[in-house]
Amino acid sequence: MQLSREQMLQAYRRMKIIREFEERLHIEIATGAIAGFTHLYCGQEAVAVGVCEHLDTDDKIVSTHRGHGHCLAKGCDVDGMMKEIWGSREGLCKGKGGSMHIADVDVGMLGANGIVGAGAPIAVGAALAAKLDGKGKVSITFSGDGACNQGTTFEAMNMAVVTKAPCIFVFENNHYSEHTGFEYAVGTQLDIASRAEAFGMKVWRADGTDFFAVHETMRDLLVYVRAGHGPAAVEFDTERFFGHFEGDPQRYRGEGELDRIRETRDCLKKFRASVVSAKLLTDADIDAIDAEVLSQIDAAVDAARAAPRPTPEDVLADVYVAY
Amino acid sequence: MAKMMYRDAVRSTIFEAMERDDRVVVLGEDVVGGMGTAGGPEAIGGIWATSTGLYDRFGPDRVIDTPISESAIVGAAGGLALAGKKPIAELMFADFIGVSLDQIWNQIAKFRYMFGGKSTCPAIIRMAYGGGFNAAAQHSQSVHHFLTAMPGLKVVMPSTPEDVRGLLREALRGDDPVIFLEHKALYGVTGEVPDGDWTIPFGHARLTRAGQDLTLVATGLMVGRCEAAADALAKDGIGCDVLDLRTTSPLDEEAILDSVEVTGRLVVVDEAPQRCSLATDISALVAQKAFASLKAPIEMVCAPHSPVPFALELEQAYLPSAGKIEAAARKVLGYR
Ligand SMILES: Cc1ncc(C[n+]2csc(CCOP(=O)(O)OP(=O)(O)O)c2C)c(N)n1
Numbered sequence: 202m203q204l205s206r207e208q209m210l211q212a213y214r215r216m217k218i219i220r221e222f223e224e225r226l227h228i229e230i231a232t233g234a235i236a237g238f239t240h241l242y243c244g245q246e247a248v249a250v251g252v253c254e255h256l257d258t259d260d261k262i263v264s265t266h267r268g269h270g271h272c273l274a275k276g277c278d279v280d281g282m283m284k285e286i287w288g289s290r291e292g293l294c295k296g297k298g299g300s301m302h303i304a305d306v307d308v309g310m311l312g313a314n315g316i317v318g319a320g321a322p323i324a325v326g327a328a329l330a331a332k333l334d335g336k337g338k339v340s341i342t343f344s345g346d347g348a349c350n351q352g353t354t355f356e357a358m359n360m361a362v363v364t365k366a367p368c369i370f371v372f373e374n375n376h377y378s379e380h381t382g383f384e385y386a387v388g389t390q391l392d393i394a395s396r397a398e399a400f401g402m403k404v405w406r407a408d409g410t411d412f413f414a415v416h417e418t419m420r421d422l423l424v425y426v427r428a429g430h431g432p433a434a435v436e437f438d439t440e441r442f443f444g445h446f447e448g449d450p451q452r453y454r455g456e457g458e459l460d461r462i463r464e465t466r467d468c469l470k471k472f473r474a475s476v477v478s479a480k481l482l483t484d485a486d487i488d489a490i491d492a493e494v495l496s497q498i499d500a501a502v503d504a505a506r507a508a509p510r511p512t513p514e515d516v517l518a519d520v521y522v523a524y
Numbered sequence: 525m526a527k528m529m530y531r532d533a534v535r536s537t538i539f540e541a542m543e544r545d546d547r548v549v550v551l552g553e554d555v556v557g558g559m560g561t562a563g564g565p566e567a568i569g570g571i572w573a574t575s576t577g578l579y580d581r582f583g584p585d586r587v588i589d590t591p592i593s594e595s596a597i598v599g600a601a602g603g604l605a606l607a608g609k610k611p612i613a614e615l616m617f618a619d620f621i622g623v624s625l626d627q628i629w630n631q632i633a634k635f636r637y638m639f640g641g642k643s644t645c646p647a648i649i650r651m652a653y654g655g656g657f658n659a660a661a662q663h664s665q666s667v668h669h670f671l672t673a674m675p676g677l678k679v680v681m682p683s684t685p686e687d688v689r690g691l692l693r694e695a696l697r698g699d700d701p702v703i704f705l706e707h708k709a710l711y712g713v714t715g716e717v718p719d720g721d722w723t724i725p726f727g728h729a730r731l732t733r734a735g736q737d738l739t740l741v742a743t744g745l746m747v748g749r750c751e752a753a754a755d756a757l758a759k760d761g762i763g764c765d766v767l768d769l770r771t772t773s774p775l776d777e778e779a780i781l782d783s784v785e786v787t788g789r790l791v792v793v794d795e796a797p798q799r800c801s802l803a804t805d806i807s808a809l810v811a812q813k814a815f816a817s818l819k820a821p822i823e824m825v826c827a828p829h830s831p832v833p834f835a836l837e838l839e840q841a842y843l844p845s846a847g848k849i850e851a852a853a854r855k856v857l858g859y860r
């Protein structure tokens with residue numbers, strides 16, 4: 202099924218917002234403007250957007266430590282996120298959470314997470330709630346190739362199958378968990394989807410750097426889950442363009458690896474090439490979005506810089522009992 | 525005598541133990557770093573650089589890089605220990621202990637007692653704890669208070685490179701599970717470490733400043749903050765004892781009581797929230813056993829009863845500071 206022009210423009214815009222948001226953070230972090238640990242999603246945009254373009258605010262997602270892309274794709278406010286990462290009291294979480302804990306339940310985004318593997322059980326719970334509500338809504342957990350080794354992920358998969366929860370396990374295999382290779386840490390040495398299959402789920406696999414492949418795969422998968430067949434899993438093969446965290450020397454990478462993946466596995470480049478060659482969009486259409494997004498990100502950074510800082514009294518805001 | 529960083533004291537003490545005793549094994553996430561990658565083993569060498577070089581020297585059977593599976597890491601350490609090995613497991617961030625808590629609390633802590641004293645469990649579980657990096661609610665916490673509350677565990681909190689060396693050696697010589705808490709803000713701190721084959725017995729606090737007027741008790745990063753407060757007070761002619769507990773279980777009750785019997789005034793400093801904390805525990809001890817010596821109510825300087833916040837200003841306000849400790853000391857000194 203063909204996407205409309207508007208849908209394609211929107212998907213590209215979303216991916217581009219994530220890309221520029223992250224590229225800009227990379228620079229700002231290097232200059233010391235931002236405190237804390239930041240894990241950039243850059244390179245994996247087609248997964249977040251290809252998944253979330255199918256969702257509305259009543260569908261839930263649960264994210265990871267590398268959560269900016271999921272948040273932006275699910276509709277979290279760009280300015281609110283930037284302010285949060287800057288630690289402003291006007292941030293999405295009032296400066297309490299920072300990069301690793303961005304959440305906005307109003308748009309169905311149940312939180313990035315600093316604990317690897319913590320998200321999957323939470324997503325099962327949200328899926329069970331969706332099942333109780335009976336409106337065909339789903340809950341999605343994003344997990345990495347590292348998180349798939351955590352017992353919590355295994356437990357969540359089995360429990361979702363047993364309870365027929367409309368839960369979707371999206372595995373983003375970017376080949377690394379921190380500094381460790383996927384081939385070492387995932388014992389099957391095959392893939393992650395086959396594990397989910399062994400738990401009794403229907404599974405899909407696709408190239409996570411190809412927006413259209415992700416989008417189509419998710420369309421089929423969601424038809425299946427929304428129809429009440431229970432959970433499903435999908436594995437996307439993808440790439441992370443930066444280090445595990447900002448400041449990672451990345452000595453585990455192969456010679457020329459970063460250049461190669463930026464050249465051949467860049468989901469934005471691939472999107473542009475495919476829509477332009479198929480004459481669905483023009484270079485000018487895409488250039489226009491690029492320019493708009495750049496100025497949107499500039500404005501978000503300016504706003505974050507100027508945003509009010511929290512005060513010591515804010516420490517005990519949102520605490521139900523203080524001693 | 526050698527000058528070295530806290531993190532190097534960790535690494536070199538593990539290295540030395542592995543050289544001496546082939547029962548010592550290391551396991552944890554990215555303790556090798558680079559497994560299964562183009563860069564190869566040791567491409568990174570542990571995220572805290574506390575295990576760098578171990579794999580090259582001792583190989584994959586004794587330096588075990590694990591998947592992200594904290595429950596299995598701690599459980600395997602327990603099994604290794606029951607089967608006669610001396611595992612040193614690393615949990616990276618202390619916050620991740622939540623994932624492995626059953627293996628710590630219901631398993632390794634209980635084996636010796638539950639099995640009628642017939643087994644030992646010399647498993648060391650190392651982890652980096654504490655705030656100061658704007659790492660927010662799930663990467664900044666202190667965990668010593670609830671681990672200290674668990675019978676069967678020894679809980680160690682070194683504040684200097686020398687203490688790392690002496691306390692880690694002591695842990696390696698013992699037969700019981702030891703929680704070894706390294707403050708992440710101390711890894712880069714340099715200090716003198718004496719040569720020779722010595723250890724620091726558990727349950728012996730270290731007096732880092734001596735004075736007659738007030739007792740300050742702390743652990744880990746808070747020791748330095750107490751020293752800064754004590755130095756500021758010294759300028760006004762006020763003398764403080766600063767006690768670094770070094771281990772919270774076993775606890776050096778005697779050192780605390782002896783000091784308070786002289787000073788009559790106590791400020792306890794704890795990086796964790798106050799309720800059911802080390803601070804309340806020590807306050808209860810003193811109220812019970814040194815009541816007659818007290819000249820003023822005990823003060824506690826702790827974190828607020830909330831998760832650790834992210835923003836710079838919030839975390840600064842959250843953590844006990846030298847200024848807050850000094851203010852608490854002056855309050856105690858000004859009583860009546
Ligand atoms: C319970 C827990 N263990 C370890 C960590 C440290 N850690 C953070 S991210 C990460 C690697 C995660 O790898 P993966 O799931 O593949 O996600 P990616 O970083 O590739 O997005 C590790 C080990 C953590 N945050 N939580």
Ligand SMILES: [Mg+2]
Pocket residue numbers: 345346347373374375376377378379
């Ligand atoms: Mg990964």
